[in-house]
Amino acid sequence: MLMRMDSASTPAAPPKPFRVLVCDDQPDVLEAMRLLLKGHGHHAVTVDSPRDLLRTARDQAFDLIVADLNYTRDTTSGQEGLDLLASLEAQGNVTPVVVMTAWGSVDLAVEAMRRGACDFIQKPWDNNRVIAVIRKQAQVERRRRSELEIAANVQQKLFPHSPRRNLETIEYAGHCVAAREVGGDYYDFLEVSGNSSAFVLGDVSGKGVPAALLMANLQACFRSQEPQALLEPAHVLETVNRHFYDSTAAERFATLFLGVYDDRTRALRYVNCGHVAPMLLRASGEMETLEPTATVLGAFRRWSCAERATVLAPGDLLAVYSDGVTEAETVSGEEFGEQRLIKVLRENAAQPAAAVVEAIVDEVTRFSHGSRYDDVTVVALRGL
Numbered sequence: 001m002l003m004r005m006d007s008a009s010t011p012a013a014p015p016k017p018f019r020v021l022v023c024d025d026q027p028d029v030l031e032a033m034r035l036l037l038k039g040h041g042h043h044a045v046t047v048d049s050p051r052d053l054l055r056t057a058r059d060q061a062f063d064l065i066v067a068d069l070n071y072t073r074d075t076t077s078g079q080e081g082l083d084l085l086a087s088l089e090a091q092g093n094v095t096p097v098v099v100m101t102a103w104g105s106v107d108l109a110v111e112a113m114r115r116g117a118c119d120f121i122q123k124p125w126d127n128n129r130v131i132a133v134i135r136k137q138a139q140v141e142r143r144r145r146s147e148l149e150i151a152a153n154v155q156q157k158l159f160p161h162s163p164r165r166n167l168e169t170i171e172y173a174g175h176c177v178a179a180r181e182v183g184g185d186y187y188d189f190l191e192v193s194g195n196s197s198a199f200v201l202g203d204v205s206g207k208g209v210p211a212a213l214l215m216a217n218l219q220a221c222f223r224s225q226e227p228q229a230l231l232e233p234a235h236v237l238e239t240v241n242r243h244f245y246d247s248t249a250a251e252r253f254a255t256l257f258l259g260v261y262d263d264r265t266r267a268l269r270y271v272n273c274g275h276v277a278p279m280l281l282r283a284s285g286e287m288e289t290l291e292p293t294a295t296v297l298g299a300f301r302r303w304s305c306a307e308r309a310t311v312l313a314p315g316d317l318l319a320v321y322s323d324g325v326t327e328a329e330t331v332s333g334e335e336f337g338e339q340r341l342i343k344v345l346r347e348n349a350a351q352p353a354a355a356v357v358e359a360i361v362d363e364v365t366r367f368s369h370g371s372r373y374d375d376v377t378v379v380a381l382r383g384l
Helices: 027-039 050-059 079-090 106-114 127-158 207-222 225-231 232-245 337-348 353-367
Strands: 017-021 043-047 065-068 097-104 118-125 172-177 185-191 196-204 254-262 267-275 279-281 287-289 306-311 317-321 376-383
Touching: 017 027, 017 050, 027 043, 027 127, 027 185, 027 306, 043 050, 050 065, 050 079, 065 079, 065 127, 079 097, 079 106, 097 106, 097 127, 097 185, 106 118, 172 185, 172 196, 172 353, 185 225, 185 376, 196 207, 196 225, 196 317, 196 376, 207 232, 207 254, 232 254, 232 267, 279 337, 317 337, 317 353, 337 353, 353 376
Parallel strands: 017 043, 017 065, 065 097, 097 118
Antiparallel strands: 172 376, 185 196, 196 254, 254 267, 267 306, 279 287, 279 317, 317 376
8 A cells, every 4th residue: 555745744954964163171071062062963073272173163163162270280271261252353264162161170161151152051061951952053054055155146246246347458256255144345347438448456455244345335335326426536535434434333344455557558556555555577587566555445535545546458467356365375375375376377378268267266276275254256358
């Protein structure tokens, strides 16, 4: 006899195991936590020092971090753990952190939560309490990530996916890879009156959702400009700076490069607002940099800038990029640096702009083994 099963009677899929990063300087504590989590179907990655925790949290994704507050023998102040919380925040960590404290150190646990921890576990612990805390906080983190995935999809649609107009004397392309679900880097191609186009690449301070919101704010500032206005980049940037200053916290700012290219004269007028200097590889092999002409945007109400100009001749290649390119690191802390970027540019100088952009992003990814501490954004312009 055949039995009919509808969707209501289909067994639910088992919950996905949590990934938990556990840090403690005592091997027996790490092993006990690993076995406890394994027994409930979860996976624990264990490290025995704050340094290893910071590196692992940066390079891998976790649902939860569980960290002790004391690491030096006979130390009970918890200052090492509090410093670790600050270091995680400075590193841009958004994974919830549960701290472990000795029995009776409730005041220390409260201070840790004031500094960013989401909960605490007292040692020696109660197994049921540990699993309940981990399940609660990890589920919160998964919901947050689901929402961030939606936000990431929205943000990706804000970037231009193809040139807005075809120019006769240059080709151009751009790409942004966020370090996390959403990022603070911004690039855009803007239409300008006549035979000109504008190119923008900005880097908002901070990471994650706050930086992404400011990035969208910055983009709106530029896309709301009349095409004719962009023919005066210095005036536009003074307006953008006022808006950014008035609508952001005092510690927030953005570096930015704005260039306006004239397809008839091949002239590129630009303003560099405290941004890393774009690299201009001439067809002759000579390398130039387009240094800052103003300070960062949004930091000061009274702000001014200077325009400079250059020419993009046939075969010239201009690479505008965020500092996430040159500051990408290996596990040992070695940076990608300018010389590696120059090497990639020289090796791909004859390639189309889109191929140059992808070559840079791919080389940075290989160098850092796929881990990103900062957003990686590149725009390339190539003279035809």
